[in-house]
Amino acid sequence: MLSLEKISELLGKESELLLQHTSSTIDKSLLHLPGPETVNEIYGPSSRNPQVLRSLGQLFGSGRLANTGYMSILPVDQGVEHSAGASFAKNPVYFDPENIVKLAIEGGCNAVASTFGVLASVSRKYAHKIPFLVKINHNELLTYPNHFDEVLFGTVEEAWNLGAMAVGATIYFGSENSDRQLVEIAHAFERAHELGMATVLWCYLRNDAFNKDVDYHLAADLTGQANHLGVTIQADIIKQKLPEVNGGYKALNTGTSSYGKLDERIYTQLTSDNPIDLCRYQVANCYMGRMGLINSGGASKGAEDLADAVRSAVVNKRAGGAGLISGRKAFQRPMADGVALLNAIQDVYLNKEITVA
Structure with a gap:
């Protein structure tokens, strides 16, 4: 278990900025914070049926973070999203789907998220041992020239049949295809809830104009x-x-074009420059935490990965988020090192000295 002293050491020059920050933007008393009764108290009063609540209970009740209200998920859909060769060349054992699931189990994760093919190939052996989260749509990089569009790779029923507790999907908000994706995934999530599965949405932005x-x-x-x-x-x-x-x-609001709607208070009262306050604005937009926010771990940078992962977990937790979903930092290294990195993330959420800002 990482001590607060070790976590502070990993944060380096940002230690005081992140560990000592007191938020003066959106007060934590307004948030629905993660805790042992998350499923009962936050999701329970909603329209979700008992089967969905049971699936959420299994997600929140698995792994090292079981029954804390926090989640640590291993996502490995990079075989499609970033191409298998580019993703697994560093560690070819992960061409074999069983090793992906083994890493999630050994790493103490709440769930493993991957493709239809990966999870179906080992479902009879592992679906009862760790919750499966099936990613139902992807952006593939074989079409020439490459384009960016998330398309469905299977049905919600297929995910249910292979024993999934949840389905996940990506919408590229801001892209020319986002309206179609929004309609597709809204229907898919409705069907998933009917079948008793939980739903996880990758809410990513994608438009060259945003650069x-x-x-x-x-x-x-x-x-x-x-x-x-x-x-x-x-x-x-x-x-x-x-x-x-x-x-x-x-x-994006220039002299020649108008984009979206804003209120200056977004920048002057609801956020600050502190990374925790920026993340808290994301939590606020998840119905003040009624729906859990899990932040992504990002790409692997080698030696910096452990410190980066711990930093992300600290920011998310202190903002009022519900966990971290980190893949490349874990599977693009030897399994023992990947397990250690996943455990370090979880240690942040298990450390009672790191509180919501």
Whole structure:
């Protein structure tokens, strides 16, 4: 178990900024915070049927973070999303789907998220040992020239048949295909709930216009609105990249074009420059935490991965989020090291000295 001292050491020069921060934006008393009674108290009063609540109970009740209200998920859909060779060349054992599931189990994760093919290939052996989260749509990089469009790779019924507790999907908000994706996934999530499965939405932004002087794909105001659209179609859990900047709406509102709607209080009262406050705005857009926010772990950078993963977990937890979903940092290294990294993430959520800001 990582001590607070070790976590502080990994945070380095950001230690005080992140561990000592007191938020003066959206007060934590307004949030629905993760806890042992998350399923009963937060999801229970909703329209979700008992089968969905049971699935959520299994997701929140598995792994090292069982019954804390927090989640640690291993996602490995990179064989499609980033191509198998590019994703698994560093560690070819993960061409074999069984090793993906083994890593999630050994790493103490709440669930393993992957493709229809990966999870179906080992479902009879593992579906009863760790909750399966089937990613039902993907962006593939074999079409020439490459384009960016999430398309369905199977049906919700297929996910249910292979024993999944949940389905996941991506919508590229801001893209030319986002309206179609929104309708497709809203219908898919409705069907998943009918069958008793939980739903997780990757609320990602995708538009070349969002790349300006900085990358506004990571802007708190834009990602926050993407989250709000995600919970609108009744996603139970939102996956989002950690925000690094703000002011996306302002940057895209030029003298010649108008984009979206904004209120200056988004920038002056509801957020600050602190990473925790930027993330809290994302939590606020998940119905003040009624639907859990899990942030992504990001790409592997080698030696920096452990510190980066711990930092992301600290920001998410102190913002009021519900956990982390980290893949490449874990599976693009030897399994023992991947397990250690996943455990380090979980240690942040298990450490009672790290509280909501």
